[in-house]
Amino acid sequence: MVRTPLIGQPIERIEDLRLLRGKGCYVDDIQRPGLLHAAISRSSIAHGIIKSIDVSAAKEVDGVHLVLTAKDLPQPTPTVPIRLFPNEKMIPLCQPVLAEKKVRYVGEPLAIVIAETPASAEDALELIYADIEQLEAISTTDDNRALLFDNLDTNCGLVYYFKKGDMTGIFESADYTRSEKFHVHRHTGVTMETRGVVSEWDAEKGKITSWGAVKVPFANRRILASLMNLREESVEMIEGDAGGSFGVRGEFFPEDFLVPHCARILNRPVKWIEDRREHLLAVSHARDADCVLEIACRKDGRILGMRADIKTNVGAYFRPTTAITPRNLGQFVLGPYRVPGYEASVSAMHSNKSPSGTYRGPGRYEADFFRERLFDLVAKDLNIDRVEFRRRNLLREDELPCAFPSVEPNPVLTELDSGAYEEVLDICLKEVKWDEKQHLQGQLVDGLYHGLAIACFVEGGAAGPRENAKVVLESDGTVSIYVGSSAVGQGLQTILMQIAADELELPLEKLRLFHGSTTYVKEGFGSFHSRSTVMGGNAIMLAATELKRQILEAAAEIMQCSANEVTYQDGIVIAENGSSVALEAIADRKLSYEASFANTKHTYTYGSHAVHLTVDPETGRVTILDYIAVEDAGRIINPLTLHGQGIGAIVQGLGGTLLENLVYGEDGQMLSASLADYLLPLATDFPNIRSISVELRRSPNHPLGAKGAGEGGTIPAGGLIANAVAAALESLGVQPLQLPLTPDRVWLMIQDAELARSTAAASVA
Amino acid sequence: MVMQVTFNLNGKQVSASVEPRLTLGDCIRHTFAQTGTHIGCEHGVCGACTVIVDGDPVRSCLMLAVQAEGSEVTTVEGLSNDEYLTPLQQSFRTHHALQCGFCTPGFITTAHAFLTKEPDATEERVREVLSGNVCRCTGYLGIVEAVLAAQPAYRK
Numbered sequence: 001m002v003r004t005p006l007i008g009q010p011i012e013r014i015e016d017l018r019l020l021r022g023k024g025c026y027v028d029d030i031q032r033p034g035l036l037h038a039a040i041s042r043s044s045i046a047h048g049i050i051k052s053i054d055v056s057a058a059k060e061v062d063g064v065h066l067v068l069t070a071k072d073l074p075q076p077t078p079t080v081p082i083r084l085f086p087n088e089k090m091i092p093l094c095q096p097v098l099a100e101k102k103v104r105y106v107g108e109p110l111a112i113v114i115a116e117t118p119a120s121a122e123d124a125l126e127l128i129y130a131d132i133e134q135l136e137a138i139s140t141t142d143d144n145r146a147l148l149f150d151n152l153d154t155n156c157g158l159v160y161y162f163k164k165g166d167m168t169g170i171f172e173s174a175d176y177t178r179s180e181k182f183h184v185h186r187h188t189g190v191t192m193e194t195r196g197v198v199s200e201w202d203a204e205k206g207k208i209t210s211w212g213a214v215k216v217p218f219a220n221r222r223i224l225a226s227l228m229n230l231r232e233e234s235v236e237m238i239e240g241d242a243g244g245s246f247g248v249r250g251e252f253f254p255e256d257f258l259v260p261h262c263a264r265i266l267n268r269p270v271k272w273i274e275d276r277r278e279h280l281l282a283v284s285h286a287r288d289a290d291c292v293l294e295i296a297c298r299k300d301g302r303i304l305g306m307r308a309d310i311k312t313n314v315g316a317y318f319r320p321t322t323a324i325t326p327r328n329l330g331q332f333v334l335g336p337y338r339v340p341g342y343e344a345s346v347s348a349m350h351s352n353k354s355p356s357g358t359y360r361g362p363g364r365y366e367a368d369f370f371r372e373r374l375f376d377l378v379a380k381d382l383n384i385d386r387v388e389f390r391r392r393n394l395l396r397e398d399e400l401p402c403a404f405p406s407v408e409p410n411p412v413l414t415e416l417d418s419g420a421y422e423e424v425l426d427i428c429l430k431e432v433k434w435d436e437k438q439h440l441q442g443q444l445v446d447g448l449y450h451g452l453a454i455a456c457f458v459e460g461g462a463a464g465p466r467e468n469a470k471v472v473l474e475s476d477g478t479v480s481i482y483v484g485s486s487a488v489g490q491g492l493q494t495i496l497m498q499i500a501a502d503e504l505e506l507p508l509e510k511l512r513l514f515h516g517s518t519t520y521v522k523e524g525f526g527s528f529h530s531r532s533t534v535m536g537g538n539a540i541m542l543a544a545t546e547l548k549r550q551i552l553e554a555a556a557e558i559m560q561c562s563a564n565e566v567t568y569q570d571g572i573v574i575a576e577n578g579s580s581v582a583l584e585a586i587a588d589r590k591l592s593y594e595a596s597f598a599n600t601k602h603t604y605t606y607g608s609h610a611v612h613l614t615v616d617p618e619t620g621r622v623t624i625l626d627y628i629a630v631e632d633a634g635r636i637i638n639p640l641t642l643h644g645q646g647i648g649a650i651v652q653g654l655g656g657t658l659l660e661n662l663v664y665g666e667d668g669q670m671l672s673a674s675l676a677d678y679l680l681p682l683a684t685d686f687p688n689i690r691s692i693s694v695e696l697r698r699s700p701n702h703p704l705g706a707k708g709a710g711e712g713g714t715i716p717a718g719g720l721i722a723n724a725v726a727a728a729l730e731s732l733g734v735q736p737l738q739l740p741l742t743p744d745r746v747w748l749m750i751q752d753a754e755l756a757r758s759t760a761a762a763s764v765a
Numbered sequence: 766m767v768m769q770v771t772f773n774l775n776g777k778q779v780s781a782s783v784e785p786r787l788t789l790g791d792c793i794r795h796t797f798a799q800t801g802t803h804i805g806c807e808h809g810v811c812g813a814c815t816v817i818v819d820g821d822p823v824r825s826c827l828m829l830a831v832q833a834e835g836s837e838v839t840t841v842e843g844l845s846n847d848e849y850l851t852p853l854q855q856s857f858r859t860h861h862a863l864q865c866g867f868c869t870p871g872f873i874t875t876a877h878a879f880l881t882k883e884p885d886a887t888e889e890r891v892r893e894v895l896s897g898n899v900c901r902c903t904g905y906l907g908i909v910e911a912v913l914a915a916q917p918a919y920r921k
Contacts, residue, residue, distance in 0.1 A: 012858050019866030020854040022801020022841035026867060029800040119786065192805050192813060192867040192901045243803070243867030244901050276806040489865025489902055644861045644903060651904030675810035675899070683895040683905040 003505055003570055006498040010640035013494045014508070015487075024241040027196035027212030028273045035198075036065060038259055038272035039121035041111040041128045042281065043103035046352040046668020047146060048132035050101060055111055057127035063116035064124045065266055070098040073261070078227045080252055083219050083320035085327065085410045093149060093157050095317035095355060097227075097254040103132060104148055104316035105352050106670055107281030112258045114270055137668030141290050141311035141349040148316065148350045155350045157318060162308075162330035164342040164405040170305035174296035176382060180374055183738040184366045184718065186288035186313065187660040189359045189652075190680060193243020194274040195253065195283065199260035203267050206234055208260045213237035213518075215250025215488055216526035219320075221518045223252045224260060239516030245488035246652070247358035247528060248284045251320040280673045284321070284357030285662055288313040289329060291370045296341075301384045303393050305341030308333050308370070312363075314348045314356045321357040321528075322348070323410070328363025328460070331404050331414075333371055336421045336458045336606055337393045342405050352668040358528065360652055361715040364459065369739060372455040372719030376726060377735065386723075387429065390456055394421045416458060417707075418697040419606045419632060425456060428608035428630040431692065437612060442730045448614035448623070451728025455609050455716040459631075461530035461708015462603040462699075468521040469539035470594035471500070471547045474512075477571075477584035479504055479547070482514045482594075484524015485536035490710060491641040492532050498637055499537040499704070503544035505570045510583075521594060530708025533637060534603060537704045542595035550591045555581040603699040603707035607631030609650075609716045615728045620747030622658055622725060629691045629716075634698045634707035642709060646691030649713025654689075655681040656714070657721045661740050733757060772833040774799065775843030783830050790814040790825030792833075793840060801841040801870045805899070812898030815871040816840050822878040841870035844877055852918035853877060853911075862911035864902030871898050876912045884919035 018024055055067040070077050079094040099108050110130055115121035136146035144154050171177055198211040208228060213220055217237040225235045242250065255272055263270040274282070289312040296304045312326050326346040334342060379389040395402055401415040429435075432452070440450040470482040481500050487493060497513050504511070514520055525535065548568050555573035556563040558581050566575045574580045612626040629650055636642055659679040663671040672678040691713060698705030722736045725746065733753040736746075771780040774797060781796045788807075793799050793816065802825060805813030809827040816825045817839040844851060850858060853876060863869040872895070879886070879894045886894070891912050892905075900908060 013861070015866065016858040016863060017850070019863055019869055020850060020857055020873065021845040021847075022799075022870045022873075024866050025800075026803065028794070028804070031798070119784065190901060192811065192865065192899065193803070194805075241867075242865060244865040246901070276808065276811075489867075491864065640861045644864055644907060647904040647906045648864065648902045649904075652901070674808055675806050676808065680899050680901065681904070682899065683892045683909060685896075686904065687892060687909075689904060689906060 006501045007637050009638070011494055011498055011638055013491050013641065014497065015491060015493050026193050026241050026243055027198060030198045030211045030271070032198065032200055032269035035269045035271055036114050036116065036266065037118040037121050038262060038270050039113050039118065039125050040109050040255065040278070041113065041125050042278065043099060043106060043108040043110055043130065043132065045103055045132045045134055046106050046137035047135040048103050049135065050099060050103060051131040051133055053110055054129040058113060058124040061120060061124040061127065063120035064113060066114040066262055067111060067124065068262065069111045070096060070100040073098060078257055080254060080319055081223055082318060082323065083216065083251065085323040087158060087409055089158050090318040092151050093318045095254060095319060097257045105354050106668055107278065107354055108316065109254050112262060114262050114266060137352045137666065139351055139353060139664050139666065139668060141313050157314065157348045157350050160326050160330050160346045161408045162342065162344040162405040165340045167305055167341040167343050170341045171296045174304050175299040177294065177296045178378055178381060179292060179294040180377060180737060182291045182293065182370045182373060184287045184289050184369055185740050186285050186353065186662040187656045188283065188286045188662065189246035189248035190678065191244030191246060191249045194276060194279045195249055195255065196273040197255055197259040198269065198271045199263040200269040201264040201267055207236065208234065208264060209236045209238065210260055211238045211240055213239050214242040215245050215486055215528060217486055217518050218484060218524040218526060220252050220256060224257065227257050228260065237518045239486055242488045245527065246360045247362060248286065250488065251284065251357055276675060277673045280678055281670055282354055284319065285315060285354045286325065286356055286359030286362060287366055288356065289366045293370045293374050295374060295378055297378060297382065299382065301379065301382050301389045301392050303337065303339050306333065306339050308344035310344065310346040311349050312346060313351050313353065315351055315353040317355040319355045319357055322355060324358045325356060325363040327407055329367050330407060332364045332367040334405065335368060335371055336395055336416070336456050338395050338399065353664055360649060361459070361711040364715045365653065365656065365718055368455065368457055368716050369718035369722065372716065373722050373737065376723045387454060390425065391422060394425065394456060414602050416604050417601065418700055419604065420696045421456065421606055423696060424606065424630050424632055424694065425608045427694065428454065428610050428628060431628045431630065432610035432612060432626060434610065441727055448616055449728040450614050451724040452610065452612045453720050453723035453727055455720040455723065457607060457712060457716040459530065459605045459712040459715055460602050461605060462534035462599060463529035463531045464599045466596050466598045467525055467535035467539045468523055468594060468596045469536060469543045470521050470592060471543040472592040473547065473551065473583065473587055475587050477582065477587045478510050478512060479506060480512045480514060481540060482520040483536045483539065484521045485515060485532040486527045487515055488527050490645065491638065495533055495637050495641060496536050496540060500540045500544060503541050504548065510571065530710050534702060534704060534706055534708050535597060537706065538702050539595055539597040541703055542597055543593050546593040546595060547591060550593065551583065551586060554586040554589050554591060558585065599702060601701040603634065603701060605631055605633050605707040605709050605712050607712055609720050611720050611724045613724045613728065615725055615746060617750055620743035620745070620750065622721065622741060622746060624654065624686055624688055627689045629713055630694065631709065631712045632694050632696045633709040634695065635705040636693055636695055637706055639693065642693050643691055645710040646693065646713050647689055649710060650689050650691060650717065651681050651686050653714035653717025654686050654721070657718045657739055658741055661742065768831050770831045770834050772835060773837045775839060785829065785831050787830045788826050789828040789830045789833050792830035793825060799840055799842050803867050803870055805868065810899065812875060813868045813871040815874045815898065817874050817878050820878065822875045841873050844873060853915045856911040856915040860907040860911040860914060862903060862907035868898060868900045872900065872908055880912065880915060880919040884916050888913060
């Protein structure tokens, strides 16, 4: 009987058996004997000079063991380092783990309290008095009234420059040029489980163990070891279950040093669990960018060149992934389109807001909004159908691979790998019934304006440099698989076991997958940039191939023949003479292999989204009637989990476009620090969403052929919805250039457009 | 100050001396070590901490432990067994109604209490009831499908 491959099957998740019974183990579920509890005192001032912090009364609270401010830390005060694309200019702009001389955002840690119970720790927080001399709070990207850092003469931390082709004369000689200014608001991942750390110091071994590591445990171990002045082997990070990451959670935060540091001082285990208000104040924020985008075209709509001047509001400090957003912004403005000449600068601007980091589709969501919105404006100017405009400019297959714009500083070379961009566009148009519905475009039906839009995108995945996997043939004939990838709720365990099962030709019951501790494999890189399936999967394939070779050798020895006279099939080694050996028979030989898969080329999932929506002119409310996403993920490992990623990503994109907004007042206070103010999508908001994955073009860059997926649903949502709202309200002259499109803002745009029309009419009269 | 509280938790009488400010959610999780109930926001919006108190779904972050005196409290653990997934749990698995699993216990308790009372609800009604719980991963499609598909198991 031929074994049916598990890759490509909608295998029900292995993780679910625990999670559905409430048997997950999230960080707050960790209990240790003698556990103490931490609470963080945070700045209520956005920008100011610290005169003094009085913790004497807090120390007197019943049950309080320790209160630390920056003065009590090893000097110089440790700072949170950069994980991705570190640059020496960022070093003075990194965050001290406790504010030292200045505070730079509301929510910045000032002190840590350790007490017997969470309640007594919080009681003590009330008695900490910080005397802070207030400075002007900076909230936008063009404000230098006050400087965040003494060593800079503006609030610009770093500028990235991008270039592609030759720009000489392009704008001067083009038939048509247009420039437009856009803004994307600040929002972020908001995981359902808030952050948390449990740390325990083993004084005898001089070893620290931290639970609650998510996303990048190996990188965080390296960072913690260096900050605590320990060898990496003396730091263990244990993952447990993660209540969502989406990029924002799991990077190294100040608390990831403070909690283990206090555990070492007190020689007692310490737990810190972030509350929801702290989460909204102090987790990495995202988006928040201003862009002036210029385009030069021929009369027929063919793009000759684009220019972008982008300022992204990175908040108070550079943190581990802050550099990614400005870099992606500059590189992804072109999307899947042919743009012969391109020049851009992206400035990382500091402000008195929470430091920013990556969030699902970092920089790409923003870049796609700028580009797709501009394209619809250009198509209208040139009187070209918006679909036709995209067709004329989409890269054809014979133009791939296509290099991305160069980036400086910290250059990286990458290229769009493979894709049938126009084919997917056609599938999407057909699915949304584009032609049949064109008569509704801009029409007022029963008091609602109808609009349709389409957008194309590319999504990056499979960031390197490596991932490790170890396979071990256990004494009972089962195979254990250890990976350095980490699970953040995406179903990684099931996906990687499907890959392993096919490679080893074994049923899932014969396999066990282990991830989630920095002791399992030599090194690991974690879950970010849609990389785990590709990187972990390929590492498993390499390790399994070698294990099968070892198995053949061992079995051949038993059967007294040479390894090339035996074959491996479904967990049994068969010799040419018909004799066979099962895995159990060689299980005592301790066969194992650890492989490392390295890559330099990323994968680029691509696709198109279309939407049909209505706008209520009385309330400004946008209602989605049909949303369709079509994307080519190369090779689908598990259609069930991929579909889940697709739908989840779309709804996050729609939430970010229509509901979510991290609002700061002029004084730098955050005005949306509860879930009653920061609106997450609910079950009633977006019922009509469809996600279709196709397998048209595998990634040519690695054996598995899959492309990183899970962010594509989010990336085009902003531009797409804004274009559909513009189409719906065309007769009113509304052209949204800023997000979000919350009902109040859409309503205001309608009022403004009406006012502009009546003013124009009056001046004519 | 401490107060004595006694209630029935998943079929067992439990009793503890607690501070009156202790929430039912923290009490279940930390005093009685039933960690299936998750605390997501502590201000009654996200629904992750939903437990069933005397038949009604309740936010255990908004109810004090001492208010549960004499009540019957059911958590996700009380709706589970080690041998098999219940029809509701299996339906969640089949329809991929969970990813990270953090909000899931709150959806299971909410859906169980709801399906017990209204096993014939329309999709619109299902969405309305579930809109009291936040899920950040799934976009709700699988959850709504799972709850609708579990209806037959709750019909008498």
